[in-house]
Amino acid sequence: MTADAPFAFDGLDRVIHEKARLSILTSLISHADGLSFNELKSLCALTDGNLSRHVAVLQEAGLVAVTKGFEGNRPHTTCALTPAGRQKFMDYLNELERVLKNAAGAPSASPSTVPGSLKPA
């Protein structure tokens, strides 16, 4: 945020702000042990192709770690937020909170005024 452009919302990182990726990150933030591809697919209503594409973008940006393993004989891929990903997503959520406050006509929130429930667990 700059004083000159209070509505520019520079903190809305485009990697995170995209709707499908926002779904994925919101799903992952409440699951510290990660989620399987199948769980993410159904939580976010994404197709295999879309989920893979968006997870690749998040992985490339260092926000999400992907672990390929097996469950019995079947391949089992899980995704989890990285520590950096968690921090960047929290920063993004703080900026989103500022969008809501600005839209409601309230003064801008500084990060320290954001409710504790949005701090990393």
Added chain:
Amino acid sequence: MTADAPFAFDGLDRVIHEKARLSILTSLISHADGLSFNELKSLCALTDGNLSRHVAVLQEAGLVAVTKGFEGNRPHTTCALTPAGRQKFMDYLNELERVLKNAAGAPSASPSTVPGSLKPA
């Protein structure tokens, strides 16, 4: 939102969710009489070209009305939210509120639980 895909965030209308358009709409919602192109440019830190392009998308979608007039001899273009635009933006903000609540691990809010400060003025 569907029960099966709680994190799909279907209410995040892509026309509104794009970062520059979100800036423009947030600027306009607190200015019922509208804003000039120059005011929007500086509030949102957008170039002439980007502002024109994004305002055209919002106008096309019926969210924003553009009025071309003169101030003295100089052309003076103003933008304002349409009533439908105001309603759709409020719906979007309610969904954004749900993203924040979900990310914080709180139960989903129904529109009726959203603070009154986000209702149209």
